[in-house]
Amino acid sequence: xxxxxxxxxxxxxxxxxxxxxxxxxxxxxxxxxxxxxxxxxxxxxxxxxxxxxxxxxxxxxxxxxxxxxxxxxxxxxxxxxxxxxxxxxxxxxxxxxxxxxxxxxxxxxxxxxxxxxxxxxxxxxxxxxxxxxxxxxxxxxxxxxxxxxxxxxxxxxxxxxxxxxxxxxxxxxxxxxxxxxxxxxxxxxxxxxxxxxxx
Amino acid sequence: xxxxxxxxxxxxxxxxxxxxxxxxxxxxxxxxxxxxxxxxxxxxxxxxxxxxxxxxxxxxxxxxxxxxxxxxxxxxxxxxxxxxxxxxxxxxxxxxxxxxx
Amino acid sequence: xxxxxxxxxxxxxxxxxxxxxxxxxxxxxxxxxxxxxxxxxxxxxxxxxxxxxxxxxxxxxxxxxxxxxxxxxxxxxxxxxxxxxxxxxxxxxxxxxxxxxxxxxxxxxxxxxxxxxxxxxxxxxxxxxxxxxxxxxxxxxxxxxxxxxxxxxxxxxxxxxxxxxxxxxxxxxxxxxxxxxxxxxxxxxxxxxxxxxxxxxxxxxxxxxxxxxxxxxxxxxxxxxxxxxxxxxxxxxxxxxxxxxxxxxxxxxxxxxxxxxxxxxxxxxxxxxxxxxxxxxxxxxxxxxxxxxxxxxxxxxxxxxxxxxxxxxxxxxxxxxxxxxxxxxxxxxxxxxxxxxxxxxxxxxxxxxxxxxxxxxxxxxxxxxxxx
Amino acid sequence: xxxxxxxxxxxxxxxxxxxxxxxxxxxxxxxxxxxxxxxxxxxxxxxxxxxxxxxxxxxxxxxxxxxxxxxxxxxxxxxxxxxxxxxxxxxxxxxxxxxxxxxxxxxxxxxxxxxxxxxxxxxxxxxxxxxxxxxxxxxxxxxxxxxxxxxxxxxxxxxxxxxxxxxxxxxxxxxxxxxxxxxxxxxxxxxxxxxxxxxxx
Numbered sequence: 041x042x043x044x045x046x047x048x049x050x051x052x053x054x055x056x057x058x059x060x061x062x063x064x065x066x067x068x069x070x071x072x073x074x075x076x077x078x079x080x081x082x083x084x085x086x087x088x089x090x091x092x093x094x095x096x097x098x099x100x101x102x103x104x105x106x107x108x109x110x111x112x113x114x115x116x117x118x119x120x121x122x123x124x125x126x127x128x129x130x131x132x133x134x135x136x137x138x139x140x141x142x143x144x145x146x147x148x149x150x151x152x153x154x155x156x157x158x159x160x161x162x163x164x165x166x167x168x169x170x171x172x173x174x175x176x177x178x179x180x181x182x183x184x185x186x187x188x189x190x191x192x193x194x195x196x197x198x199x200x201x202x203x204x205x206x207x208x209x210x211x212x213x214x215x216x217x218x219x220x221x222x223x224x225x226x227x228x229x230x231x232x233x234x235x236x237x238x239x
Numbered sequence: 240x241x242x243x244x245x246x247x248x249x250x251x252x253x254x255x256x257x258x259x260x261x262x263x264x265x266x267x268x269x270x271x272x273x274x275x276x277x278x279x280x281x282x283x284x285x286x287x288x289x290x291x292x293x294x295x296x297x298x299x300x301x302x303x304x305x306x307x308x309x310x311x312x313x314x315x316x317x318x319x320x321x322x323x324x325x326x327x328x329x330x331x332x333x334x335x336x337x338x339x340x
Numbered sequence: 341x342x343x344x345x346x347x348x349x350x351x352x353x354x355x356x357x358x359x360x361x362x363x364x365x366x367x368x369x370x371x372x373x374x375x376x377x378x379x380x381x382x383x384x385x386x387x388x389x390x391x392x393x394x395x396x397x398x399x400x401x402x403x404x405x406x407x408x409x410x411x412x413x414x415x416x417x418x419x420x421x422x423x424x425x426x427x428x429x430x431x432x433x434x435x436x437x438x439x440x441x442x443x444x445x446x447x448x449x450x451x452x453x454x455x456x457x458x459x460x461x462x463x464x465x466x467x468x469x470x471x472x473x474x475x476x477x478x479x480x481x482x483x484x485x486x487x488x489x490x491x492x493x494x495x496x497x498x499x500x501x502x503x504x505x506x507x508x509x510x511x512x513x514x515x516x517x518x519x520x521x522x523x524x525x526x527x528x529x530x531x532x533x534x535x536x537x538x539x540x541x542x543x544x545x546x547x548x549x550x551x552x553x554x555x556x557x558x559x560x561x562x563x564x565x566x567x568x569x570x571x572x573x574x575x576x577x578x579x580x581x582x583x584x585x586x587x588x589x590x591x592x593x594x595x596x597x598x599x600x601x602x603x604x605x606x607x608x609x610x611x612x613x614x615x616x617x618x619x620x621x622x623x624x625x626x627x628x629x630x631x632x633x634x635x636x637x638x639x640x641x642x643x644x645x646x647x648x649x650x651x652x653x654x655x656x657x658x659x660x661x662x663x664x665x666x667x668x669x670x671x672x673x674x675x676x677x678x679x680x681x682x683x684x685x686x687x688x689x690x691x692x693x694x695x696x697x698x699x700x701x702x703x704x705x706x707x708x709x710x711x712x
Numbered sequence: 713x714x715x716x717x718x719x720x721x722x723x724x725x726x727x728x729x730x731x732x733x734x735x736x737x738x739x740x741x742x743x744x745x746x747x748x749x750x751x752x753x754x755x756x757x758x759x760x761x762x763x764x765x766x767x768x769x770x771x772x773x774x775x776x777x778x779x780x781x782x783x784x785x786x787x788x789x790x791x792x793x794x795x796x797x798x799x800x801x802x803x804x805x806x807x808x809x810x811x812x813x814x815x816x817x818x819x820x821x822x823x824x825x826x827x828x829x830x831x832x833x834x835x836x837x838x839x840x841x842x843x844x845x846x847x848x849x850x851x852x853x854x855x856x857x858x859x860x861x862x863x864x865x866x867x868x869x870x871x872x873x874x875x876x877x878x879x880x881x882x883x884x885x886x887x888x889x890x891x892x893x894x895x896x897x898x899x900x901x902x903x904x905x906x907x908x909x910x911x912x913x
Contacts, residue, residue: 055687062668062671062672065671065672066667066668066671068671069399069667069670069671070399070667072398072399072400072401073395073398073399075401076401077397077398077401077402077403078401078402079401079402079403081406242827242832242834243827243828244724244728245761245765246823246824246827247823247824247827247828248728248731248732248761250819250820250823250824250827251732251820252731252732252735253819253820253823254817254819254820254823255732255735255736255738255739255816256735256739257812257815257816257819258739258812258813258816259738259739261808261812262739262808262809262812263739264799265744265799267744267748267786267789267790267793268738268739268744268747270786270789271738271747271748271751271786272738272739274751274755274778274782274786275735275738275739275751275754278754278755278758278778281758281774282758282761285761285762285765285767285770286765288765288767289765289766289767289839290832290834290835291832291833291834291835292835293766293835293837293838293839294835294837294838294839294847295847295851296767296844296847296848296851297851299767299769299770299844299847299848300848300851300852300856302767302770303770303773303848303852304856304859304860304863306770306773306774306777306778307777307863307866307867308863308866309777309778309782310777310781310782310867310870311866311867311869311870311871312870313781313782313785313786314785314870314871314874315870315873315874315877317785317786317788317789317874317878318873318874318875318877318878319877320789320793321789321792321793321877321878322877322878324792324793330793331799331800333799333800333802334800438749468768469768469842469845470768470769470772470842470845473769473772473776474772476772476776477772477773477775477776477780478775480775480776480779480780480781481775481779481780483780483784484749484752484779484780484783484784484787487784487787487791488749491745491787491791499791503788503791506784506787506788507788510780510781510784513780530845
């Protein structure tokens, strides 16, 4: 009997505990309601990608020496490099170059390893198309200059949280020239150089 | 609107129930037929309650009892049908001859 | 206790004064409250849908609907219009009759249940003696419609969803009815008006919430489960069952399910307000206030103010409860089906029975506080 | 005849047609699922007839218990044993059905004659109406107390019996040690797969 009563008591205790936890959860949810919404009204407003953003890859045809390093460092050997070997000059001549962005994982290895810097990351991320074969960019498509969010007259560019001025939480209505919080990369670089002038 | 109308309807429902009870080969339909018969009886009780004993409502009390029993009957009946189905893999009334020699 | 404003009486009297016979006057009156309630319920649903989307958005640090109308208030209307104009699809190997009747069977009982919701002493469609029992009876029809649409969709997810919905509905009907029974026992009447009247007179202190805290919790949990709201939305759990019994539905038929679920939520919140939160009773007793001000409660303008305040109070309580339901939705994770049935049969049912026994005991011991 | 009586008569006719039609459907429909849904319609029509007989409490109870519980239970049963199969042919089935039909028709005739010829002692007191709930409760706790208690015991028995019957067989091996203090009703159930394979352990 006593054992049974203890069981009932334990069960009731657990029920109360559960109710307490649900109450705590409710208070957390309720607390979220007074936070600032993080919504970006996408087609009308766009976030400015950061400097290191790894978007669509830009390719400069004339710089390429068809060394195929990009293919070797690519995790899936994605870039397609087509060249002829010119016997006279003993150099490879690039015929075509393409990357399929439906398969690319945007790891940036090819950009990192390219000996002539003919590959670079852009801040372009809107690659949607009606046909997945359109995602296979040839050297012409890869060579197009990326569009910039800040240049589009239809779009209100918004700064990301890390790029807002000090104390500012809402990207709306922040003037363009306003300085971001913290030091800029070039300032850090300058400081470093100033600290070690001999190296 | 007379007592006889309701009694006739109840009789018709009862006869439909009996017909279904005897002719159905699906065990679940037999259960449904039993429910129909119980409902016919209920209708009789309610009609008598309204026309012969409107103040005492004894017929209604009895109907409440019948509804209670019908719920119990349906639960047990379905449990039996389910266990027969598990054992014999059919719900054909003609195949339920376990107790026949 | 004021009888409050009597719309029906004054309307019929006005028509009789116009030279109509009493029978005709009554016949003209009958459809009016029904129509009003239908419109009211639909508008209530629009408001609830908007609130749900806005509160959900706020809880997730989003904005929510914003462009359709001021603050997105027209968004539910836009949704409804979209569903109305969508193509009416009946998938090939379904059973077209059952497929069509199913959603209607889910919605109609819910709307019928509005018959018994009181907004004031005389501000309801009918003051049935059957009252709250009618709601319990009507709400038990819905699982048939769910089973019907689940079966007729000819889709395993639909069938599983329908069976789950029926099992859940039946399991939680019992604690729900037991919780209601405890309230009914205290007020000696099934009529919703009597239940509210029994709570009036002492402002917030007289509400059933203080006398039936356990019953309130049981009722609210069971009502959420009956509405298939989120901690208990297993019949349409999208991670496991695609959309349960709604999987094959589109357009108008889907809109019926959608409407039904939100009307049901509003109705449950209304009934919680009526059963446990004093219905149209203001937190401070109006009778006491008017007595303090030395006003006659029969003054016409005072009666109108009281009636309007009553309606507003009911609505405020209802939407507060809806708010709580939405908040719960984003707080509590979905339970598993066995946990759901465990909660219903092994926790709520014994607790509801104990609550009923306790109420009966208290009623005999303290008849003054627990309705002699 | 005034307005109210006309409405009553029309709704009586409609409800009767609905109820008898769906009852016939229950018995004659080809698919069991249809008959199960039609059964719900029959129950609803019956509740409507109860309303016409001034018994709104019993009508609501009818909806709650029959439509909400019994019919859903039957539907569950139909869907749990949902096996598409044609029954084996049995000789003389048509003859049996015809005989049953005749007997039923005869029984209907008999019952109708009795109902129509018996001089009923109609009471003229006004029906209890809304007071019926109170009257029923008073009956239940005074002169019908014993049946009430017996019915509750029966319901409990039916509840336990239905669970025991419908449950899969229990594996009793580990309970053979005898009744200990901690014995809970947590005996492991035999998994369903071993049942369908037909092997007896």
